[in-house]
Amino acid sequence: MSEKHLQTGDVLPPYSGKLRLFAMRFCPYAERTVLVMNAKNLQYETVFVNLDHKPEWLSNFSPKGTVPALEYEEGKAIFDSNIINVYLDEKYPEVPLQSSDPLRRAEDKIIVELFAGAQSAFYTAAYNPSALQPNSVETYHKGLEALQLKLKERGTKFLHADTPGLVDFTLFPFLERFEALPLVGKPEFELSKTKYELLVNYLEAMKQVPAIKAYYLDPQTHAKFIESRNKGDANYNMLDTSAVCCMRPRKKKE
Known part of the structure; x- marks a missing residue:
């Protein structure tokens, strides 16, 4: 899974038919839903978005421009972690996460x-x-x-x-x-x-x-993100190894 955060101008990836979660890797509210989906062993895809430079299509899934948002059918979504998680627990009851009482x-x-x-x-x-x-x-x-x-x-x-x-x-x-x-x-x-x-x-x-x-980040990683955000340049893609491995050194100017 790529952890690159899509931003303004980036194209929405094609819908595969699986549940699709719009999230931000360092957002605790989005993590709530990731953990619930993992606990229920659901098949899903994640699209990470840059919340400082939001993709234009994010509002189609989350009118407030917030994450998480869950696309449960192509073009149809619900948002807010509490709403999503109760929906998932009721929709997929095989692994119940709430008391029957x-x-x-x-x-x-x-x-x-x-x-x-x-x-x-x-x-x-x-x-x-x-x-x-x-x-x-x-x-x-x-x-x-x-x-x-x-x-x-x-x-x-x-x-x-x-x-x-x-x-x-x-x-x-x-x-x-x-x-x-x-x-x-x-x-x-x-x-x-x-x-x-x-x-x-x-x-x-x-x-x-x-x-x-499968999703946990250590305190040092969270601290690095906090510090980057406080400097005014939140490093959303610090975990995206695909971006690192594909970087090529720039040619020196003649």
Whole structure:
């Protein structure tokens, strides 16, 4: 799979008949859907797009110009990770990722909602540090503490059960990125094992899940992307080995 991000002026690849996901490789929301599709062993293709210089055809699949967007039939798509993932879980029930209990499903949604403050604090710390408020670090750690408490209460390996489910795949992409914050000069956001032993163990267990292992990026890679974006030139294609291998040295000017 090429990880080149298509941009303004690039042609939309032909539709193959498979599910097709429009994504950005460093987007946690798009990663949510990738993990769900991997967990369900679905056959799909991914088209990565440059969100700073969006292809003209992206709006045909995502009216807001956001990712992820899922093309489920040629020319027909839905967007927003939460909408897509519930659709996939209902459309392809062979590997169920939600509880059959309506109350448990509601509780999972509450866990995600209560974690939103930590996600917001991450974005500010990573991409707009000058806008950090005095309570941002507190909000971040309150979100982590609440999540660790919920793991303790449930007493299972993952939030869903002894196998990960939709709630786990919804939260993990942000936890993956949280580990990059100390590497970009934000040590106060560290996920310390001394303080978060249960949560860190959960995070390490999630990294071993095949659906995640196939897509996971380490903290150093996330830090490089964050730094490139903050310099005003986000390096969307840093993982595209096809671009590297095909580069030829330029001829010296006479």
